[in-house]
Amino acid sequence: MKPYPIYISGVGGQGIIKTSVILGESAMKKGLPVVVGEIHGMSQRGGVVSTQMKIGKSYSPLIEQGGADLLLAFEPLEALRAINMVNENSYVVMNTAPIYPFNIRQSEHPYPDLSTILGELQSQTKKVIAMDAEDIAKKAGHILSLNMVMLGGAAAVPAFPLDKEIIIESMQDNLPERSIPINMKAFEEGFRYCSQQIK
Amino acid sequence: MNIKEILTRHNKDKLFLMGNEAAVRGALEAGVAVASTYPGTPSSEIGDVLSVLAHDAGMYFEFSINEKVALEVSAAAAASGLRSFTFMKHVGVNVAADSLVSLAYTSVRGGMVILTADDPSIFSSQNEQDNRHYARLANIPLLEASNPQEVKDLMKYAYQLSEEFEIPIILRTTTRVSHMRSVVEFGPLTKIKGKGHFDKDPQRFVPVPAAARIMHKNLVEKMDKITVLSNNSSLNQVYDQGGHIGIITSGSAFNYAMDVVEENELPVNILKLTFTYPFPEKKVLEFLENVERVLVVEEVDPVMEKEVLAVIGKHGLKKRVHGKLDGTLPMIYEFNPDIVLEGFGRMMGVELSHKGTSHTSIGLPNRPPTLCPGCPHRAAYFEVKQTAANLGIDDLIFPTDIGCYTLGIESPYEVADYLLSMGSSIGTSCGFSKATDQAVVSFIGDSTFFHAGIPPLINAVHNKNHFVLVILDNRTTAMTGGQPHPGLPVDGMGLEAPEMSIPDIVKACGVEFVETINPLNVKKSQETFEKALQFEGVAVVISQYPCMLIKSRAERGKNVIIQVQDDKCINCNTCVMELTCPAIYTRDDGKIRIDPLMCRKCNVCVQTCPEKAIRAKRIDKAGEEE
Numbered sequence: 001m002k003p004y005p006i007y008i009s010g011v012g013g014q015g016i017i018k019t020s021v022i023l024g025e026s027a028m029k030k031g032l033p034v035v036v037g038e039i040h041g042m043s044q045r046g047g048v049v050s051t052q053m054k055i056g057k058s059y060s061p062l063i064e065q066g067g068a069d070l071l072l073a074f075e076p077l078e079a080l081r082a083i084n085m086v087n088e089n090s091y092v093v094m095n096t097a098p099i100y101p102f103n104i105r106q107s108e109h110p111y112p113d114l115s116t117i118l119g120e121l122q123s124q125t126k127k128v129i130a131m132d133a134e135d136i137a138k139k140a141g142h143i144l145s146l147n148m149v150m151l152g153g154a155a156a157v158p159a160f161p162l163d164k165e166i167i168i169e170s171m172q173d174n175l176p177e178r179s180i181p182i183n184m185k186a187f188e189e190g191f192r193y194c195s196q197q198i199k
Numbered sequence: 200m201n202i203k204e205i206l207t208r209h210n211k212d213k214l215f216l217m218g219n220e221a222a223v224r225g226a227l228e229a230g231v232a233v234a235s236t237y238p239g240t241p242s243s244e245i246g247d248v249l250s251v252l253a254h255d256a257g258m259y260f261e262f263s264i265n266e267k268v269a270l271e272v273s274a275a276a277a278a279s280g281l282r283s284f285t286f287m288k289h290v291g292v293n294v295a296a297d298s299l300v301s302l303a304y305t306s307v308r309g310g311m312v313i314l315t316a317d318d319p320s321i322f323s324s325q326n327e328q329d330n331r332h333y334a335r336l337a338n339i340p341l342l343e344a345s346n347p348q349e350v351k352d353l354m355k356y357a358y359q360l361s362e363e364f365e366i367p368i369i370l371r372t373t374t375r376v377s378h379m380r381s382v383v384e385f386g387p388l389t390k391i392k393g394k395g396h397f398d399k400d401p402q403r404f405v406p407v408p409a410a411a412r413i414m415h416k417n418l419v420e421k422m423d424k425i426t427v428l429s430n431n432s433s434l435n436q437v438y439d440q441g442g443h444i445g446i447i448t449s450g451s452a453f454n455y456a457m458d459v460v461e462e463n464e465l466p467v468n469i470l471k472l473t474f475t476y477p478f479p480e481k482k483v484l485e486f487l488e489n490v491e492r493v494l495v496v497e498e499v500d501p502v503m504e505k506e507v508l509a510v511i512g513k514h515g516l517k518k519r520v521h522g523k524l525d526g527t528l529p530m531i532y533e534f535n536p537d538i539v540l541e542g543f544g545r546m547m548g549v550e551l552s553h554k555g556t557s558h559t560s561i562g563l564p565n566r567p568p569t570l571c572p573g574c575p576h577r578a579a580y581f582e583v584k585q586t587a588a589n590l591g592i593d594d595l596i597f598p599t600d601i602g603c604y605t606l607g608i609e610s611p612y613e614v615a616d617y618l619l620s621m622g623s624s625i626g627t628s629c630g631f632s633k634a635t636d637q638a639v640v641s642f643i644g645d646s647t648f649f650h651a652g653i654p655p656l657i658n659a660v661h662n663k664n665h666f667v668l669v670i671l672d673n674r675t676t677a678m679t680g681g682q683p684h685p686g687l688p689v690d691g692m693g694l695e696a697p698e699m700s701i702p703d704i705v706k707a708c709g710v711e712f713v714e715t716i717n718p719l720n721v722k723k724s725q726e727t728f729e730k731a732l733q734f735e736g737v738a739v740v741i742s743q744y745p746c747m748l749i750k751s752r753a754e755r756g757k758n759v760i761i762q763v764q765d766d767k768c769i770n771c772n773t774c775v776m777e778l779t780c781p782a783i784y785t786r787d788d789g790k791i792r793i794d795p796l797m798c799r800k801c802n803v804c805v806q807t808c809p810e811k812a813i814r815a816k817r818i819d820k821a822g823e824e825e
Contacts, residue, residue, distance in 0.1 A: 011566065021380065025200065025215045028382050034215070035346070036380040039322050046781055047568030059345070060454030061379060062535045066557060077564070083557045101566040102781045106610060109562035116561065124557040143796065173200060 003056035004161045005063040007085040010074025011099045012049045015147030020051040022151065025170040026162045027055045037061035046102060048078060055161050072154050075099050080117045083124060091127045093153040093194060097134035129197045136189045145186035152190025156198060206252045210387040218377045219244035221347035222314060225354025227256055230389030231284045233276035234260045235269040237650065238679035239288030240323040241377035242316035247680060250691050257391045262682050262691035265650040266291035270298050277307035278404060279395030282358055286314035289330045302367055303337040304414035305404050309395060310358035311367040316377045319498045319533035329500040334369050334476040338418055340425055341369045341476035343450040344376050347383050364421050373498060375451040426477040434473035435482050442466025445490030447507060449475050452496045455539040478506045487518055494546050495522035498533055521546045567609055572782040573799025575744035576604045576671055578718040580612045581778060583640055586728040595638045596631050600624040602644035603678045604671050611779055622651025628666045629659050639666035646676040646684040659737045660709035667731045667738045672701055673746040681748065705739045712738035719744055721806040747799045759800050759815050763791045767812035774804045
């Protein structure tokens with residue numbers, strides 16, 4: 001299988017690494033080769049976090065410029081920062097709830113408007129799906145289920161190589177038992193919202 | 200996945216593992232009896248997993264006080280006939296190097312592996328040194344892994360090699376391998392030997408000059424024999440795609456080279472080197488015979504490139520060698536597929552680059568990492584700066600150290616002026632206090648103080664220095680993920696352990712001014728800093744409060760919310776601009792708000808607001824918090 005490259009970006013503490021572990025284990029369960037690249041340590045303290053993964057035969061998880069089939073962006077500014085990873089055929093699934101950098105008041109550049117961010121992304125690919133994942137997560141029962149909302153969104157993308165059932169199985173292996181009902185709801189709501197957008 | 204599955208799963212089972220987790224399985228499959236480390240990214244998770252599994256596995260594991268001690272613990276275990284494993288980040292090997300180089304002379308009995316986790320591109324370090332040089336400096340074999348499966352398999356092989364030749368082995372990973380996750384197939388576990396026995400042999404284990412001269416001769420002879428092995432090793436493998444162009448590569452760089460060659464169907468022969476020192480000269484020579492030119496793709500220094508040039512020179516070959524030395528590839532930072540593709544194009548004299556790339560012309564605000572909401576370091580920084588300002592001390596040097604608190608470099612704190620390595624805050628404070636008339640306040644963390652802070656503190660007192668040292672004791676090794684250290688009542692295997700008192704150690708070092716503060720109590724802390732700044736000599740303030748990442752668990756039940764009272768707030772922005780807590784923000788309408796989800800109720804903003812406009816309000820159990 002030709003590798004399916006996924007670029008996941010966001011902010012430290014949003015559950016990005018957990019999301020990529022669930023995706024990786026799902027691929028393994030399906031018998032697909034998979035490589036994931038993460039960065040730990042200093043970059044975690046409220047800084048930019050990104051993971052890169054390729055499902056399918058590949059040696060390195062690092063994606064070439066413009067090479068991502070899917071950009072899964074947990075935060076709007078981090079979606080725009082990752083714009084160099086997408087091409088005209090890429091899907092972008094983006095959370096619209098911003099997290100302002102702590103130093104934004106001293107920043108040379110202001111935080112861009114959401115409409116500007118969407119406009120920039122849409123100028124590269126028509127396949128941009130925006131959702132307020134924070135709101136969906138809160139409604140599902142807890143803001144920390146935001147990563148499962150995003151995961152649900154990813155599962156709704158056409159040609160995404162992993163099916164819902166396998167992802168749900170991996171979620172159950174990787175999340176604390178008492179959090180499963182909320183996370184399942186978050187996943188399903190994210191999936192439902194994005195499926196509707198794609199139609 | 201449950202982390203315990205790394206121990207409980209069987210031969211042929213597959214798990215989706217990080218390189219660091221795979222190293223642990225490799226140690227278990229090799230029957231490692233003793234393991235030791237000092238935590239450091241990108242190697243930290245090896246210790247985190249061992250601290251969970253070692254007890255059940257029947258292995259001894261410790262977080263040692265520093266990397267030199269970690270290496271010595273493992274060296275002694277190996278001298279006693281046990282298999283031992285020490286692992287550390289690349290700069291940790293600098294700390295261990297004094298013993299490492301002599302260990303090559305004295306050699307081992309049980310197998311011993313030293314895993315060095317290098318950090319190309321400096322994701323979480325102070326430099327990107329290439330530790331392949333250490334194999335050459337100490338003259339011991341070097342293996343380089345490209346992915347988690349190889350990390351595990353090379354661990355096992357390294358122990359066989361180490362025992363066969365009675366020599367320690369360096370296994371090198373890089374951040375991209377340590378933190379790469381992929382599917383790893385397990386082998387069988389080996390039963391762990393409980394205790395060894397040290398059979399005395401001073402001529403072998405005590406490198407006094409007469410004995411060391413013989414040891415060095417033995418080492419060189421041993422490495423000659425191992426060279427035969429590296430030349431014939433199946434770990435050094437050719438991927439033949441036809442054509443007359445060659446790539447020689449290793450480690451993570453191999454992954455990029457393979458992806459680029461396969462995706463672009465380039466007619467290139469790749470020689471992947473895994474057993475890279477002693478350098479497999481014969482193997483490389485054979486490879487060179489079948490290619491016209493060769494590109495060496497490696498991270499970070501041109502180590503193999505120079506070896507290849509030496510082979511060519513020695514054998515009088517007429518082959519072009521491309522790489523870092525001729526500018527075909529960059530001399531610094533980690534590689535990626537784009538860099539390798541462009542380099543390949545440069546060598547061929549054609550422009551090769553990927554699909555049209557998307558850019559934005561909009562300037563984006565950056566997002567530097569920062570101290571967490573409620574971090575006690577923020578309070579200590581605020582207090583020191585305020586106190587110095589109140590005393591009219593404006594020419595102040597802040598030597599700092601390695602840990603979360605290095606983030607004090609950011610505005611508005613700006614309390615990080617000079618840094619070299621673990622413990623350097625105190626040593627360099629000695630220098631600054633002698634070389635200048637400027638005031639010096641330096642910062643060091645609790646774990647870092649134990650690691651390398653004690654000898655320089657004794658030096659400071661003995662040499663009559665004058666500075667303030669703030670020991671930021673947050674009761675954990677926070678930056679690397681919260682590992683224990685000697686100041687805690689628990690050891691690396693989760694067992695009870697004697698708790699070493701930092702104040703007692705500081706006093707025993709001869710310091711006369713030693714005070715402990717709770718940094719969340721602003722007024723009292725400032726009074727202490729005031730006395731410390733006026734003290735003639737070395738003054739030590741221990742700023743003690745647990746890291747909020749630990750503390751928050753206990754704090755949950757506290758039914759308090761911190762709020763800004765709009766009728767009192769005059770928008771002076773002291774909280775937003777001076778404290779810069781991520782939980783405090785300015786709403787679009789200009790009002791200042793505190794995010795209840797992020798706020799850890801440290802109360803520092805309450806105490807530091809000049810208008811007393813921030814207050815802690817009790818709420819019901821079912822209050823507004825959620």
